[in-house]
Amino acid sequence: MRALKYAILGLLCRKSMTGYELSKEFNYELAEFWYANHSQIYPELKKLSDEELVVFDVEITGDILETKRYTVTDLGKSEFNQWLHKDEKIPRTPKDPFRLRMYFAHNLDCQARLHLLDNQKMQHVKRLNSLKKTFEQYPSTPSKDSDRFGDFIVLRGAIMREEQNIAWIDEVISYCR
């Protein structure tokens, strides 16, 4: 499937970027639905370059520091657009290590169970608050054709996901009392 390939091509369709900049995207904004670290990104960029889906220019920062700025080619744009139109079967539900633990919860006494649940809830609440803070920066829904639309909807999705996670934990807590 090579999702990383298309994630990179999509980002480069917006604007030319360096590997380092791409890496930051995956570790911050995009992280709500995709991530990759630099040890995956640099080799993938090389591959895309070999396939002539991207090209790069070398820039000099300061005196000698070289950085490669990648730009998507017409071929790259075309492959990206083809992928973008594809209907997809929904994947298997993603793995969830906490739910795996809770699946075996009957082996835990009430106190231990509530301890784990409270800890998870706290973390999800924290994440939700940070997402909400980011969301406040949108004064209104961006136009459905602006490139901020994508950011907006996935942010809304992340908020809904966290709210749902918390609601589930609350429900389990109520069963345990």
Added chain:
Amino acid sequence: MRALKYAILGLLCRKSMTGYELSKEFNYELAEFWYANHSQIYPELKKLSDEELVVFDVEITGDILETKRYTVTDLGKSEFNQWLHKDEKIPRTPKDPFRLRMYFAHNLDCQARLHLLDNQKMQHVKRLNSLKKTFEQYPSTPSKDSDRFGDFIVLRGAIMREEQNIAWIDEVISYCR
């Protein structure tokens, strides 16, 4: 982290099982939060056996078909229980290829976008209905100490997750019109 190891140990704590039976668990019930296919399970069972966390007896089905029934040892039980008590940092949000696509939605015209969204929604509705059907088989909430409690809460979680997925898609559809 070796989550599969603990998933298998947890299942074997309930009752002794063969690799084939474990495999079915991962491809049906457990699939809402964890999955693994037999090509992972058989090697893992061998490893657990080498580590003396499980033992097996060979049974004969029919005339000659050999099956290995695995049982967790005291050491296995102890390691499983240690793992079960562990507080865990919530992992990164799981990857979601459809949200990745929608992140780049501004490159698609309205019709193509709605086509993809409708298609995804349909699949999630289908999955939700099948989950709800399974849920109906629970006349009431199982006791929090029975081993059906785990099944019950993760099933509730799966239903909530699908409802949230559908709600998100509906919201995005409404923005696109």
Added chain:
DNA sequence: TTAAAACATGTCAAACATAACATGTTTTAA
């Protein structure tokens, strides 16, 4: 009786992902 489905256990190659190793430059703020 026979064909299909289910049972049953394994290996292997490729892809994907993570963390650590490796090396250096530039900017910022104390």
Added chain:
DNA sequence: TTAAAACATGTTATGTTTGACATGTTTTAA
């Protein structure tokens, strides 16, 4: 001026996951 943080690009080892290859037996239903 100097130390820390951020910038910048790579490789390597390890572990996880998937899908295909491989081989056979037993049960069920047409």
